[in-house]
Amino acid sequence: MHNWQKGSCWVAASLLATTLLALLYWHHSGRDWSAFILLSKNNIAESAFNEAVKTYPHAGYDGQFFYALALSPFERITAAASPSAEHSPDQFSGSGIKMDNPALRTKRIGYPILAWAANGFGQGGYLPFALVLINMLGIGLATCACFLIARFFKAPPYFCLVPMAFIGVWICLFRDLADHLGIAFGLMGLYFLLREKFWGFAWLGIAAMLTKETVVFILLGGAVAAGLKALRRKQYGRSVPLSLPFLAYLGWSTFLSWNTPSDGTLLKHFDWPFAGIARGYAEMLTFPRFWLGTFGPIALISLEGLLELWKTRLANLVQPVTLIFLFNLAFVLVLSQAVYEDPFSFARNLLPLQYAALLLLMQQKQSVSWFTIVASAGTAVVFYVASVLYL
Numbered sequence: 001m002h003n004w005q006k007g008s009c010w011v012a013a014s015l016l017a018t019t020l021l022a023l024l025y026w027h028h029s030g031r032d033w034s035a036f037i038l039l040s041k042n043n044i045a046e047s048a049f050n051e052a053v054k055t056y057p058h059a060g061y062d063g064q065f066f067y068a069l070a071l072s073p074f075e076r077i078t079a080a081a082s083p084s085a086e087h088s089p090d091q092f093s094g095s096g097i098k099m100d101n102p103a104l105r106t107k108r109i110g111y112p113i114l115a116w117a118a119n120g121f122g123q124g125g126y127l128p129f130a131l132v133l134i135n136m137l138g139i140g141l142a143t144c145a146c147f148l149i150a151r152f153f154k155a156p157p158y159f160c161l162v163p164m165a166f167i168g169v170w171i172c173l174f175r176d177l178a179d180h181l182g183i184a185f186g187l188m189g190l191y192f193l194l195r196e197k198f199w200g201f202a203w204l205g206i207a208a209m210l211t212k213e214t215v216v217f218i219l220l221g222g223a224v225a226a227g228l229k230a231l232r233r234k235q236y237g238r239s240v241p242l243s244l245p246f247l248a249y250l251g252w253s254t255f256l257s258w259n260t261p262s263d264g265t266l267l268k269h270f271d272w273p274f275a276g277i278a279r280g281y282a283e284m285l286t287f288p289r290f291w292l293g294t295f296g297p298i299a300l301i302s303l304e305g306l307l308e309l310w311k312t313r314l315a316n317l318v319q320p321v322t323l324i325f326l327f328n329l330a331f332v333l334v335l336s337q338a339v340y341e342d343p344f345s346f347a348r349n350l351l352p353l354q355y356a357a358l359l360l361l362m363q364q365k366q367s368v369s370w371f372t373i374v375a376s377a378g379t380a381v382v383f384y385v386a387s388v389l390y391l
Contacts, residue, residue: 014143033128049096063176068097069112080106110211111178138180145187165376168351182212205245221324297376308364
């Protein structure tokens with residue numbers, strides 16, 4: 001069987017599994033695609049909001065803000081860039097959903113714009129389904145990218161399905177988040193970078209950064225390694241496209257935040273290394289098993305990656321996948337207040353690290369230990385069953 005046929009089989013398998021699990025979740029949530037949005041009643045301006053969407057009494061989750069953006073993306077962009085009393089980003093006729101941080105949310109415009117387009121350019125009545133469908137396709141695209149990278153490193157192609165065992169994958173799907181699409185764009189960009197097709201990296205990197213900025217460490221590790229290699233060869237022009245994803249995001253962020261006082265969104269999250277994990281385990285809230293279940297698989301694949309690096313005595317450290325792993329590891333250690341704000345965010349925010357560890361293991365030893373895979377799959381199954389039972 002040709003490589004492209006093998007790749008299509010693995011991507012089809014991931015899409016089939018994702019579709020079946022999403023349909024089962026949809027069935028148990030009352031056959032309502034809007035259940036994936038988790039829209040809070042507290043964030044609705046009742047005088048303006050008239051959509052037939054399921055709402056919840058609790059605080060909801062970030063998916064509700066992607067939904068608000070997808071209802072009227074261009075109005076939201078205008079409101080975020082030029083906030084005023086008459087055109088408030090919190091309440092206006094475009095959606096009637098309040099935004100907790102309009103500039104930050106609107107920076108992540110890629111996913112809502114695609115959903116708006118899939119919803120008949122705002123004219124259809126199936127936006128919740130469009131959001132979920134794009135998320136599912138994002139999982140398929142990420143699987144495709146992992147297959148291509150596995151083939152590049154001569155690793156067994158079936159390891160591209162390992163992310164299906166990550167709890168964060170299902171949290172992002174069942175809470176209607178942009179992480180799948182951002183990671184998928186980032187991984188595809190990385191594949192182009194490994195093939196030294198820097199303009200492909202640039203365009204996909206821009207799409208990734210404008211979808212979910214936390215993919216920056218996947219892009220940055222690759223760009224630094226490839227940029228240093230190009231500089232050593234005195235190929236200065238080839239370094240230009242490597243910077244475009246970061247410049248595009250900087251320009252977009254500046255445009256949206258120019259008239260809005262900064263809340264130090266990034267810097268305010270720095271903390272002592274491991275402080276966030278210590279705080280999470282100290283508080284535990286009512287999710288002690290959830291904390292353990294999410295932390296265990298993440299720690300396993302990360303430690304396995306570190307062990308492989310140690311075996312090589314960190315030889316050839318400045319390689320794209322190696323730096324991607326180390327940058328993501330540093331991020332989750334020091335940005336404690338962002339990563340560990342709650343167990344759901346913990347599992348979701350550490351998805352890039354798990355992907356990075358998977359790619360590192362493909363590069364270093366062309367495999368992942370079956371113990372890590374089984375432990376990850378086991379906790380993901382428990383999470384999925386619990387999610388369905390407690391709907």
